[in-house]
Amino acid sequence: MHRFTARGLAPACLAIAASFAASFACTAAAQGSGKIKVGFMLPYTGTYASLGNAIENGFRMYVQEQGGRLGGREIEYFKVDDESDPAKAPENASKLIKRDQVDVVVGTVHSGVQMGIVKVAKENNTLLIIPNAGVDEATGPLCGPNIFRSSFSNWQPGYAMGHVLAERGMKRVVTLTWKYAAGEQSVKGFKEAFEAKGGKVVKELSLPFPNVEFQALITEVASIKPDAVFVFFAGGGAVKFVKDWAAAGLKEKIPLYASGFLTDGTLEAQGAAAQGLETTLHYADGLANPRDQSFRLGYAKTYKLQPDVYAVQGYDAAQLLAAGASAVKGDMTRKAEVVKAMELTRVDSPRGSFTLSKAHNPVQDFYLRKVDGRENKVGGIAVKALADPARGCRI
Numbered sequence: 534m535h536r537f538t539a540r541g542l543a544p545a546c547l548a549i550a551a552s553f554a555a556s557f558a559c560t561a562a563a564q565g566s567g568k569i570k571v572g573f574m575l576p577y578t579g580t581y582a583s584l585g586n587a588i589e590n591g592f593r594m595y596v597q598e599q600g601g602r603l604g605g606r607e608i609e610y611f612k613v614d615d616e617s618d619p620a621k622a623p624e625n626a627s628k629l630i631k632r633d634q635v636d637v638v639v640g641t642v643h644s645g646v647q648m649g650i651v652k653v654a655k656e657n658n659t660l661l662i663i664p665n666a667g668v669d670e671a672t673g674p675l676c677g678p679n680i681f682r683s684s685f686s687n688w689q690p691g692y693a694m695g696h697v698l699a700e701r702g703m704k705r706v707v708t709l710t711w712k713y714a715a716g717e718q719s720v721k722g723f724k725e726a727f728e729a730k731g732g733k734v735v736k737e738l739s740l741p742f743p744n745v746e747f748q749a750l751i752t753e754v755a756s757i758k759p760d761a762v763f764v765f766f767a768g769g770g771a772v773k774f775v776k777d778w779a780a781a782g783l784k785e786k787i788p789l790y791a792s793g794f795l796t797d798g799t800l801e802a803q804g805a806a807a808q809g810l811e812t813t814l815h816y817a818d819g820l821a822n823p824r825d826q827s828f829r830l831g832y833a834k835t836y837k838l839q840p841d842v843y844a845v846q847g848y849d850a851a852q853l854l855a856a857g858a859s860a861v862k863g864d865m866t867r868k869a870e871v872v873k874a875m876e877l878t879r880v881d882s883p884r885g886s887f888t889l890s891k892a893h894n895p896v897q898d899f900y901l902r903k904v905d906g907r908e909n910k911v912g913g914i915a916v917k918a919l920a921d922p923a924r925g926c927r928i
Contacts, residue, residue: 567606567609568606568607568608568609569603569604569606569607569608569609569636569637569854569858569863569865570609570611570633570634570635570636570637571592571608571609571610571611571635571636571637571639571854572610572611572612572613572629572630572633572635572637572638572639572640573585573588573589573592573610573611573612573613573639573640574613574615574625574626574629574638574639574640574641574650575588575589575612575613575614575615575639575640575641575642575664576614576615576616576617576641576642576643577612577614578614578616579616579617579743580617580743580768580769580770581617581642581643581767581768583768583798583843584642584665584767584768584798584843585615585641585642587798587840587841587843587844587847588639588642588664588665588843588844588846588847588850589612589847590832590835590836590838590844590847591832591840591843591844591845591846591847591848591849591850591851592639592664592847592848592850592851593610593847593851594831594832594835594836594844594848594851595847595848595851595852595855596608596851597835598831599855602863603851603854603855603858603859603863604855604857604858604859604860604861604862604863604864605862605863606858606863611629611633611635613625613626613628613629615640615641615642615643615646617642617643617646617743618646619643619645619646619648619649621646621649622645622646622647622648622649622650622653623649623652623653626638626640626649626650626653626654627653630653630654630657630659631657635659636659636660636865637659637660637661637662637854637865638650638654638659638660638661638662639661639662639664639847639850639854640661640663640664640666641663641664641665641666642665642666642843643666643715644666644667644668644687644713644714644715644718645668645713645714645742646666647663647666647668647671648668648670648671648675648714651668651670651671651675651677651680652675654677654679654680655675655677655679655680658679658868659679660679660681660857660865660868660871660872661679661680661681662681662682662683662850662853662854663680663681663682663683663684663850664683664684664843664846664847664849664850665684665843665846666684666715667684667685667686667687667688667689667690667715667718667719668686668687668714668715668718669686669687669688669714669718669921669924670714670925671686672686672890672892672893672894672921672923672926673686673892673921673923673924673925673926674924674925674926676892676893676923676925676926676927676928677928678872678928679868679872680893681853681875681889681893682893682894682895683846683847683849683850683852683853683880683895684815684846684895685815685894685895685897685921686718686722686894686921686923687714687715687718687719687721687722688718688719688721688722688725688921688922689722689815689897689899689919689921690719690722690792690793690794690812690813690814690815690899691718691719691720691721691722691723691724691726691763691765691792692722692723692725692726692916692919693726693813693899693901693915693916693919694723694726694763694790694791694792694812694813694915695722695723695724695725695726695727695728695732695763696726696727696730696915696916697790697811697813697901697915698727698732698761698763698790699726699727699729699730699731699732700730703727703732703760703761704731704732704733704760705732705733705735705759705760706727706732706733706734706735706759706760706761706762706763707734707735707736707737707738707754707757707759707761707762707763708720708723708724708734708736708737708738708762708763708764709738709739709750709754709762709763709764709765710738710739710764710765710766711739711740711741711742711743711744711765711766711770712739712740712741712742713741713742715765715767716739716742716765716766717739719765719792720734720737720763720765723763735757735759736753736757736759738750738753738754742770743769743770745769745770745773745774747773747774747777747778748777748781751777751778751781751783752781754783754787755781755783755786755787758787759787760788761787761788761789761790762787762788762789762790763790763791764789764790764791764795765791765792765794765795766791766794766795767794767795767797767799768794768798768799771794771795771796771799771803772799772802772803774795775795775796775799775803775806775807775810776803776804776806778806779805779806780806784806789810790810790811790812790813791810791812792812792813792814793812793813793814793815793816793817793842793902793909794812794814794842795810795812796810796812796902796904796909797812797814797816797841797842797843797909798841798842798843800904800906800907800908800909801907807904808904808905808906809903809904809905810903810904811901811902811903811904811912812901812902812904812909813899813900813901813902813915814842814899814900814902814909815842815884815895815897815898815899815900816841816842816845816883816884816900817900817902817909817910817911818902818908818909818910818911819908819910819911820883820884820885820900820911822883822885824881824882824883824886825883825884828840828845828848828883829883832844839907840883842884845882845883845884848882848883849880849882849883849884852878852880852881852882853875853878853880854875856874856875856878856880857870857871857872857874857875858871859874860873860874861874875889875893876889876893880895884897884898885897885898890920890921890923891923891926891928892921892923892926892928893928894920894921894923896918896919896920897918897919898914898916898917898918898919899914899915899916899919900912900913900914900915901913901914901915
């Protein structure tokens, strides 16, 4: 059941609302003829800075394609650097919601930070669109009618790769990740699919985020001699891990697999060390659909950059918001109607069209990709229309 409360009328309007005409005028003012306020809470510094910028770029590009308006209203942007610091998440989210009074928060990348944003958004009944962080709880135990995701759950890409390796007949795998929600839940998804088909995760290795001293763990992997290794790293840490792995001489000895964040937005920096790596993700280079072709061309023209999965997720976050805003002609106080429209929309995404689960997580194809030059080229569909189990969700 959706429990939403519209914002109250201004005191001045209540005082003069005795007549029908005055009441009508005040109601119109309360609904707002102004702008839709969008608050970006993203990492603009540190390991994930490039991811935050790509998300914002994608979001803004979609809005510009609509003439700078959604639901007939102009968009006003507010920004807070979340610094990838979970401890600062409640305070930073409150700045956007209470100080800036945004209609929607778009954030974030880091799963630990996301937990704080979700809690504040739920407490304040503020619409939240998650453009990256896959923390399972957001569309699991902490799900809510005002919580939406345009990206993935951590479980999904890991599960897809577990399915692939099991299908290839691999039996003994070591996992390696940062010890935080994104990594641990990605490994959990991988393990669930891999072991369901007879494989065995023989060792789970981790190190604190954002530590990038990988050498001791790489040495331990080499001593175990597994059939393969599954990892979760992203951003600057992913660049260093791939280079360290190749420098240790393991690139040709032990097959390395990962969720796609290992090689998305990082290939130029990884160079030759990344060539041939296979990953699973809900986006890939070389998708043969018109939406992706127009998106890539538009992004390259606008930002003089090639888009990645983060840009796609930002673009689709804007598409989700557009579905809600259009249904109410920009009147974001009609929250229940906004939510209903977002729930029912089919997003025409560059990744391929997708719908939302009851928990508001994308039900989407996951691709098997292989690094070739500076591209994560699509090699096929690892799992089609994969829905997160949303364990614990009670919407």
